[in-house]
Amino acid sequence: MEDKLIEYLVKLVNIPSVIGNEKQIADFVEGFARSLGYSYVRHNNSLIVYKNENRLTDYKKTVGLLGHLDTVPGENDFNGKIIDDKVYGLGASDMKSGLAVMMALMEMFKDKDSRYDLVFIFYEKEEGPYEENGLEPLLDYPLVKNLDFVFALEPTDNTVQVGCLGTLHASIVFEGKRAHSARPWQGENAIHKASDFLKRLSNYGFREYEFEGVKYIEVMNATMVDFSGGRNIIPDKFVINVNYRFSPGKTIEQAKKDIFELVNGDAKVEFTDLCPSGKVCLDNPVLVDFLKKFELPVEPKQAWTDVARLSVHGIDAVNFGPGLPSQAHQKNEYVPIGNVVKNFKIFDKFFS
Numbered sequence: 001m002e003d004k005l006i007e008y009l010v011k012l013v014n015i016p017s018v019i020g021n022e023k024q025i026a027d028f029v030e031g032f033a034r035s036l037g038y039s040y041v042r043h044n045n046s047l048i049v050y051k052n053e054n055r056l057t058d059y060k061k062t063v064g065l066l067g068h069l070d071t072v073p074g075e076n077d078f079n080g081k082i083i084d085d086k087v088y089g090l091g092a093s094d095m096k097s098g099l100a101v102m103m104a105l106m107e108m109f110k111d112k113d114s115r116y117d118l119v120f121i122f123y124e125k126e127e128g129p130y131e132e133n134g135l136e137p138l139l140d141y142p143l144v145k146n147l148d149f150v151f152a153l154e155p156t157d158n159t160v161q162v163g164c165l166g167t168l169h170a171s172i173v174f175e176g177k178r179a180h181s182a183r184p185w186q187g188e189n190a191i192h193k194a195s196d197f198l199k200r201l202s203n204y205g206f207r208e209y210e211f212e213g214v215k216y217i218e219v220m221n222a223t224m225v226d227f228s229g230g231r232n233i234i235p236d237k238f239v240i241n242v243n244y245r246f247s248p249g250k251t252i253e254q255a256k257k258d259i260f261e262l263v264n265g266d267a268k269v270e271f272t273d274l275c276p277s278g279k280v281c282l283d284n285p286v287l288v289d290f291l292k293k294f295e296l297p298v299e300p301k302q303a304w305t306d307v308a309r310l311s312v313h314g315i316d317a318v319n320f321g322p323g324l325p326s327q328a329h330q331k332n333e334y335v336p337i338g339n340v341v342k343n344f345k346i347f348d349k350f351f352s
Contacts, residue, residue: 001104002341006087009100009340013089014080019070022124022134026069029122032103036110038120041141045069046123046134048143049106063116063286064150065347066306066317067099068126068134075331086334093323097335098153101322101344105351114351116286119143121150126306130275135306139313149286149316151347154305155323155335158342160291162214162318163248164301164308166277169223170242170259172197173268178229178236190238191227197266198222201242204262211249212280216300220244220262241272245304248277278307281316294346296320 017025026045033040033049041048046069071091078088089096102120109118121144124134138144154161174194179187207218224241246255252274263269278301281287291298301307301319310317322343327333 001108001344004107005100005104005340005344006082006337008103009087009092009097009335010080010082010089012096012099013087013092017070017091018073019125019127022069026122026124029069029099029103033106033120036106038106038110041143043137044124044134046138047121048138048141049120049122050118050143051110060115060117061148061286062119062146063351064119064121064144064147064317065102065105066121066123066135066150066152067095067102068306069099069122069124070127071096072127072329074329074333077332078334082337083334085337087337087340088332088334090333092327092333092335093155093325094328094333095154095321095323097323097340097343098155098321100340101153101347104344105347108348109351112352116148116351118351119147130273133306133309135309139309145313145315147315149284150307150310152305152307152317152319153321153343154319155325155328156299156301156319156321157324158320158322158339158346159297159299160287160318160320161299161301162282163211163216163280164278164305164319165216165218165245165247165303166250166252166255166308167273167275167304168244168246168252168255168259168271169273170244171270171272172240172242172263173270174238174240174266175268176234176236176238179234181232181234184234187234187236190235194238194240194267197263198240200262200264209247209249211247212282214248214280214300216247217302218244218246220258246277248280250277252276275304276308276312278305279311279316281318284316287316287318290350293350296346
């Protein structure tokens with residue numbers, strides 16, 4: 001099975017699936033599920049895969065394994081190659097190695113009993129805006145909304161990462177008056193008006209926030225700017241995109257309040273993307289069982305994942321995958337073969 005596992009990974013990274021272009025990879029996974037005799041539901045380019053004889057039985061808990069099919073745009077000079085026991089390819093760590101583990105588990109348990117009923121969820125458009133995410137419509141299906149627990153195979157380097165930071169994007173809009181740059185006194189420079197706010201933002205730093213015994217680091221950063229005018233024009237508008245990563249335990253409304261407090265009335269605030277934080281579910285019986293069986297590091301998820309979306313719908317989940325977080329979205333992305341094999345073996349042992 002280890003050879004097949006790496007074969008699946010190589011096939012996956014050789015299928016381009018940049019966000020919005022997931023049809024080919026969804027067709028591949030659908031064909032694979034059909035070849036193994038699984039039942040499945042397809043919604044656009046997302047799939048829910050399950051065994052006919054395990055339709056959410058009364059005597060077993062139901063566990064989901066979750067992975068997104070898309071990647072960010074990027075380059076990889078070694079796509080599909082194995083070099084020094086690493087598989088290279090766009091999305092190798094984030095998160096086609098997790099998808100390969102899911103496929104290998106599907107094959108392993110197609111004729112083998114499992115301690116839990118298993119549901120495999122492959123979905124599109126994770127790497128884009130919150131509102132367009134392909135997991136959201138799947139949450140209307142009973143197969144998903146009745147899950148007792150979910151493992152999201154996002155890259156964690158085989159550590160168990162609990163909860164996740166919420167994230168929001170806000171446009172901080174400074175307004176001035178347009179003028180010729182040779183006669184700035186006739187205008188009001190919108191960029192200069194942002195100076196006090198930028199100092200406060202720069203001084204925000206890294207703030208530790210503890211929730212349910214787990215320590216997260218909250219950060220707030222300017223990530224993009226936009227302006228009106230040209231190089232010899234005093235701009236009448238200057239917009240700073242601020243990305244705020246906030247801890248579990250804070251609601252979106254509380255996070256928005258933090259932004260307003262930092263702006264302090266100096267500019268208009270327009271929120272453009274609002275993503276909730278993820279629940280810390282260390283008391284879930286499935287996770288308790290998992291952590292008892294394996295000596296694995298438990299860490300906070302210092303990023304956003306769809307664990308948060310599942311939390312909103314009352315579904316407990318953690319991130320646990322073979323990919324390297326440090327390789328996510330990198331040029332010439334790779335994943336160590338040893339990581340992929342280890343992740344598969346842990347799940348195989350846990351479910352057997």
